Amino acid sequence: MGLIRLTDKDLVRRVTRGDHEAFNQLVRRWERKLFNYAYRLTGNREDALDICQDTFTRAYEQILQLKEAEKFSFWLFRIARNFSISHYRRERNYPKSNSVDDRENDLDLENLLASTPPVRIEGGLGFEPDELRLIVEKALDQLPFEQREVIVLKVFEGLKFSEIAEISDCPVSTVKSRLYLGMDVLRRILSRN
Amino acid sequence: MDCDKSRELLIGCFGGEIAGPEANELKEHLRECSSCREELASLSRTRMLLRKAWPDEPIPQNLIFDFPGPRREFWRLWSRLGLAKFGLATVTVTTCLILCFLSLALLQTRLKVGEGGFAVSFGLSSRLPSGPADRATAITGPLPAALDRREVETLIEHSIQGLEEKQRARLEEILMQIESRRNADLRRIANELSVLESTQSVVYREAMNNQSTVESLARDLYVRANAPASLSH
Numbered sequence: 279m280g281l282i283r284l285t286d287k288d289l290v291r292r293v294t295r296g297d298h299e300a301f302n303q304l305v306r307r308w309e310r311k312l313f314n315y316a317y318r319l320t321g322n323r324e325d326a327l328d329i330c331q332d333t334f335t336r337a338y339e340q341i342l343q344l345k346e347a348e349k350f351s352f353w354l355f356r357i358a359r360n361f362s363i364s365h366y367r368r369e370r371n372y373p374k375s376n377s378v379d380d381r382e383n384d385l386d387l388e389n390l391l392a393s394t395p396p397v398r399i400e401g402g403l404g405f406e407p408d409e410l411r412l413i414v415e416k417a418l419d420q421l422p423f424e425q426r427e428v429i430v431l432k433v434f435e436g437l438k439f440s441e442i443a444e445i446s447d448c449p450v451s452t453v454k455s456r457l458y459l460g461m462d463v464l465r466r467i468l469s470r471n
Numbered sequence: 472m473d474c475d476k477s478r479e480l481l482i483g484c485f486g487g488e489i490a491g492p493e494a495n496e497l498k499e500h501l502r503e504c505s506s507c508r509e510e511l512a513s514l515s516r517t518r519m520l521l522r523k524a525w526p527d528e529p530i531p532q533n534l535i536f537d538f539p540g541p542r543r544e545f546w547r548l549w550s551r552l553g554l555a556k557f558g559l560a561t562v563t564v565t566t567c568l569i570l571c572f573l574s575l576a577l578l579q580t581r582l583k584v585g586e587g588g589f590a591v592s593f594g595l596s597s598r599l600p601s602g603p604a605d606r607a608t609a610i611t612g613p614l615p616a617a618l619d620r621r622e623v624e625t626l627i628e629h630s631i632q633g634l635e636e637k638q639r640a641r642l643e644e645i646l647m648q649i650e651s652r653r654n655a656d657l658r659r660i661a662n663e664l665s666v667l668e669s670t671q672s673v674v675y676r677e678a679m680n681n682q683s684t685v686e687s688l689a690r691d692l693y694v695r696a697n698a699p700a701s702l703s704h
Contacts, residue, residue, distance in 0.1 A: 298536075301536070302536065305534050305536065306533075309530050309533065309534050310527070310529060310530050313528070313530040313531075314527045314528060317528065318525060323531060327530070327531060327532070330530070330534060331534055334534060334536065335536070338536070407524075410520075410523070410524040411524050411525050413524065414520070414521055414524035414525050415525070429521070432486060433518050433521050433522065434521070434522065434525070434527075438486075438488060439483075439486055439488055454482045454483065454486075457482055457485075457486070458478075458481075458482045461485075461514055461517055461518075464517055464521070465513055465514065465517045468517060468520060469513075
């Protein structure tokens with residue numbers, strides 16, 4: 279369809295005129311990115327999917343408040359960020375209790391890292407993909423939300439510092455500082471022996 | 472360039488956002504400083520590990536949106552106005568305003584603004600000042616920001632005086648009209664009486680003439696009846 283070729287700006291304008299199909303096109307364009315962003319922030323697929331659903335619903339309800347249509351994606355990430363923060367706080371206050379199976383499958387990061395030479399961990403060699411994902415996920419769990427968020431946006435999403443600053447609502451210098459601190463912590467965790 | 476300054480630029484280089492003279496300075500420093508070189512390499516290795524360990528995943532299920540019907544669309548429009556949070560309060564205030572307007576309409580309230588003043592009236596019998604005389608009783612000139620009791624009393628007193636003068640003038644006018652009408656009626660009655668009097672005198676004279684004629688005829692008849700028969704032929 280012709281909607282695929284349209285920019286976010288044009289699609290947003292169509293949505294404000296009541297074109298539902300244009301909004302579905304925006305959803306199709308950004309749902310995967312947004313899901314992975316939320317997944318890396320929360321570490322849980324179901325929660326990430328819920329955040330995606332809530333984010334698009336909120337975006338549809340408030341799309342008239344979007345002043346610069348060309349910045350739709352940053353605005354979307356910002357909404358998702360707010361939902362993720364709410365989720366993060368809720369999880370900190372009321373952590374989900376793991377089932378018996380989960381506890382059995384849970385990874386003892388300390389033991390795993392202690393028994394593994396740092397060079398091999400840094401290269402990711404000698405680990406199964408799921409195992410490696412779990413190590414990284416646990417390492418990211420050690421970071422404050424702000425540092426984790428910046429790492430997700432820079433390392434995984436490849437955004438510019440200025441774009442991250444817009445999403446995180448902070449100066450570029452703060453973004454750089456958070457990125458450096460977060461990467462430093464991750465490097466030390468993943469290099470531990 | 473020292474290592475502290477280099478660390479500041481390293482993160483920009485790590486993010487792929489360093490250019491110009493800073494890039495050249497960092498490049499020069501990295502060529503000489505193995506510690507900073509190792510720092511940058513370590514950061515890059517960590518990034519590679521993160522990306523390798525947690526690649527993008529497809530979304531487990533595509534998101535489905537059912538778009539709102541007319542009722543939900545109404546509430547969406549409501550929320551567009553930023554009133555969703557205060558929905559109940561807004562509905563209450565709106566209802567009160569509607570009731571106020573209805574009450575004003577039922578009382579036939581009239582508000583007239585102009586020439587720096589205004590007048591409000593209620594009810595069927597009220598009449599807004601329109602003519603020069605009425606304007607004299609209305610509040611004119613710029614309305615003061617606040618009136619004290621004395622000023623209000625003065626204004627009311629002036630209004631009452633104006634009304635009394637107007638009523639007095641109207642009463643005098645009505646009395647004069649009544650007087651002139653009474654005089655005209657008296658003149659008309661006098662005329663009619665004189666006509667009646669003259670008519671009555673004519674009728675009397677005619678009656679007297681008729682009576683004398685009848686008497687002379689009666690006398691002639693009597694004479695003829697009592698005369699001798701030869702005379703009667």
